[in-house]
Amino acid sequence: MKVLFIGPTLPDAARVAPGLDIRPPAIQGDLYRAVRDGAAAIGLVDGGFEYTAPVWHKEILYALSEGVAVFGAASMGALRAAECRAFGMVGVGTIAQAYADGTLVDDADVAQLHAPAELGWVSLTEPLVNILATLQQPDLPASLTPDLCNRIEAAARQLYFKERTWRAIADRVALPDITLRKRLEAELKACARNKKREDALLLVAAMKAHDVGRSHERPDWVFQETTLWRDLVDRENAKLLMF
Template identity: 55%
Template sequence: MKLLFAGPTLPKAQVHDANITVRGPAGQGDIFRAVEGGATVIGIVDGAFEYTAPVWHKEILYALSAGATVLGAASMGALRAAECHSFGMIGVGRIFKDYLEGIRVDDSDVAQIHGPAELGWLPLSEPLVNVTATLDLLLEGQLLSSAEAIQLQATAEAIFFKARTWRSILKRTPNIRADRSTSISIALQTCRVNQKRADAMELVAIMSRLDAQRSATKPDWEFQRTTLWNDMLKHHLMAKDPGHLS
């Protein structure tokens, strides 16, 4: 079974592969439950954070030790792929590479607020990774000067991720004349880059080509069942069957 965790970065309707089951952003325990449920290929794009415990590195290692293929891209998936790359997790896309190479180090660069599942995970802010990619394209097309690109990037970095939108960036950037702000806004209508979406689509394409079988080859490291892991397992079993451990 192929399973993809995605939300605002890649709404379910954009995953055109009937062999891939799409669930919402992954929270702590979801990857463990996916493995126990028979998942063989697991893609992580979006993940829960702030008010919900995020995907635990340990459960990714558990999935890899069980022979599952685990891929990550775009958002929480890119972060976890960069952190678990040396253990066999597969990272995809520009954002993953930036974290892996240390070009990016701040988790909030991919963060954005969004609506609930009932509203299709409607994005309500602009993640910094998309801002950077867009400014690069505008600069390459000579629609921005180098000085303007630097100023806009600095402003975007200074805005809290929940309040970061192109309107707030343009409004708060000093030394951008009103006529230039208007010109940039017009350029954004056709040149805005959604790097997170592009990376997520690349991950889906790779998942589509993968064989949905678990690997029989054991990793060159051993999964350690720590006290915290055993506690999580106990809670999971009790949730499935309250009388199991009584």
């Protein structure tokens, strides 16, 4: 079984990732349950982080210690892949690589507001990584000059991630009238690049190509069952007995 935790980054995951066990954005305890359920491979893309306890690094280490292949990309998965790469988690795509090499350092660079699953995970803001990928394209319209792109990037970086929309960015760029700002917004939307989606699709491909079961080789480090870890296991096992 291959388990993929995903939501707003790839709303059509059920269509583009057939054969994978699609689960909603991961929160603390979800990766432990996936291992308990028999997963041989886990893909982490999206995860809760503001109003819920996020995926715990300890869960990833537990999965790896049990021979489960763990892939991360695009969003929360890219962050955890960079943080746990020394232990064997595999980062997929340029966003994960950027966090691994220190080009990206801020968690908020991949964060975005979105609608709930019931409304199709519709994006309400633009993550900074997508904005940067858009501005770095070689075939931008001539009107998007290097100087203007620098001003757009600066405006985007000044915005809190919950306020980072193309309109808000265009409004912060020093243009003389509203007509030019609306034209800029339209141009940016027309050439927008969804880098998070691209990396998520790479992760899906990597998971599909991983056709082996759990590894029988053990890592060169020892998983430590701390008191906090036992607390999590006890909570999750208690939930299991309730159903």
